Amino acid sequence: MNILITTIFDYPHEGGLSSHITTLKKGLISRGHTVDVLSFSQLPHFKKKMLAQAPGFLLNKVKQGSGQLFNDRQRQKLLASSIKSLNKHYDVINAQDIFATLASVESGIPTVQTVHGYYSFEAVSRGALLPDSAEDLTIRELERKAYQSAAKVVTVDQRIKDYIHHLAHIEAEAIKNFIDLSAFAPESAKREQTRQDFQIPLHKKMLFVPRRMTEKNGVIYPLLALPEVLKAHQETILVYAGTGEQLARLEETAASLQLTDSVRFIGSVPFENMHHLYEASDVVLIPSVHSHGVEEATSISALEAMSCRSPVIASAIGGLKEIIVDGEDGLLVKEKDTKALAQSILKLLHDPPYASTLASRARSKMESEYSHLSAAKRFETAYNEVL
Template identity: 50%
Template sequence: MKILLATVFDYPHAGGLSTHVTTLKAGLEARGHEVDVLSFSDISPVSQNLLAKGPSFILNKLSKGSGIIWSHHVRQKMLYRLIEQHKSKGYDIINAQEVFATLAAVETGIPTVTTVHGYMTYEAISRGSVVEGSRQARYLLQKEVEAYTKTRKIVTVDQRIKNYVFEKAGVEATAIRNFIDINSFKPDKENRLAYRRKHGFAEDTNIIFVPRRLTKKNGVIYPVLALPQVLEKYPNTMLVYAGMGEAFQELKSLIHEKGLEEKTKLLGAIPHEAIKEYYALSDIVLVPSVHSAGVEEATSISALEAMGSGSPLIASAVGGLKEIVRHEHDGLLVEEKNVDQLAQAIIYLLDHPEIGQRLAKEARRKIEEEYSHLAAAKKYEEIYAAALQQ
């Protein structure tokens, strides 16, 4: 098949959706398909700024939420024109990665499958982009329903999102949990010391890694709140964040307030390829997600990558994290927002590195058996084939 993966967002960028697209593309190509990606990044920077980003910024200043509506609307139109320009390539199917990409794809007449990565409207509320109950929030939800009813098939990345789609639009979806390239994200601990030297970390430092976008739902403040307890027993500990987001300033202020500047490092957004080295040099990986405005973590790609990379994982017992982590077998689960429990889990693994190694070994086994990008690509292939039969 000739397959087009389409998104109204930038590609590539730091985040789960971009990682999903890259990994799915690799899996589909390994199975013999031709795969292209079209995204907002394929639009000229001048058009991006003049038509989407600039007006969106101004409109948001005038009325909260108006800017995001404008931006989505313009991005949809731009993506539609892009797809039309590439129609000569003879795509059999488009796999749209979100609501407005779906609406653009459907308009071209090419059979469309939609992957739903989250709860678009609720996530916009959680980020503070729109106000709950506002006209803008109602509009976004209306567009969700429109997209879910117009596309031929829907794939969701976990069971809860599948239930959400049915609840909002009355449409049955297929849940295919997120996945990783198991050949790319694999244990690399033999290079641990080399990576530490490369990135400026001492050999004997306990490195706690948080590979998360800095958003409220990702619970990024809680490792900082837990760190003082850890430092009491293990003063040679460093908390390292990889990611950017709207909670950056809040996190930075909290670090300053707690006097933890020397014990934390904010890397910002780093290339997906480079993040592998941080998994390898880390002692523990944290995925401290929380419920926020009705939004909860799906099947976290960061958690899967950590489990595939040989680092013991501590995650919050929310959403899809509860599906992928079996407590005390291939990782540790802690109650969301429970600072004491998070601190004690970190201390426990630092006290017992052999247990961390066992958890990491079992986690890798699970990833190989259940979360391979090649197995996921086969499932998507079956969905595409079914969509073409409609």
């Protein structure tokens, strides 16, 4: 079948949504389908700037949140117009956010929506909306409308499925996040080269945080735990890959704690290069926290690290508890508990055989439960249900 994936966000971009689209597309193509992606990136540059981004920026100066809502609605309109102007016939559309769903259903093509999180809550969490403001309430209502308008709703974990049932009285289907196991396969031979490429000292233990720098990702906590780690293991470096509104705070905190020499911010890393960094690391940290009602789903970063046979320490919240069994294929710690985080890091640094055992079990789990090929088959079934 001919499948169109839509989103009002840029593609490709940094983050799990982009990884999801790339990997799903690859899986569907391997099953013989034709897949195209229509995102904000493909829309005319002039229209993007003049009709959405610039007005939204100015409106936010007047009232926080008003620009965000305007920008999203304009992106919806531009996407809807672009879908209608496409010359190619599509059997089904798989929308990746609520505004893409609202745009897609206008075309009359059966639309399946994949829900990756809590749209309004996440906007509040990153400071784009004020909680319970008129804009926040409007977006919640648009969420409800999108879920009810879609021919079928798919969620990436059970908690989001429950949220949608509560909000819109829709019975969604949960298909857990997934990864391309061949793209994130252990390849330790390139570990030394990767360290050199990113100027990470070969003799230091590398703690890796592969997260967008937003509040809900808890990126500040590995930095706050680092002094305790350095007391017991001086030759340690904390490496962040990602960008976001928390970056300035992290840099200021590192300077105030006199940790600048022990922390590296390497910015956004292309999807195809991430597996090299997982392999170059000694411990991967996924320190997510609850933030304004937002809770981590099945973290793609955690799945990628586990697939690369990298030992993972994650917060014991949300979907992270669904994919990691504490002490069996990774370690779980209480969110925001920097002392517990430091102790878990030191536990793995001081016992490499134990860390290796956790990592090997994690890879086995990924092979048996999180393949993009089996997920693509389930999405294919979902598409057939609405045709």
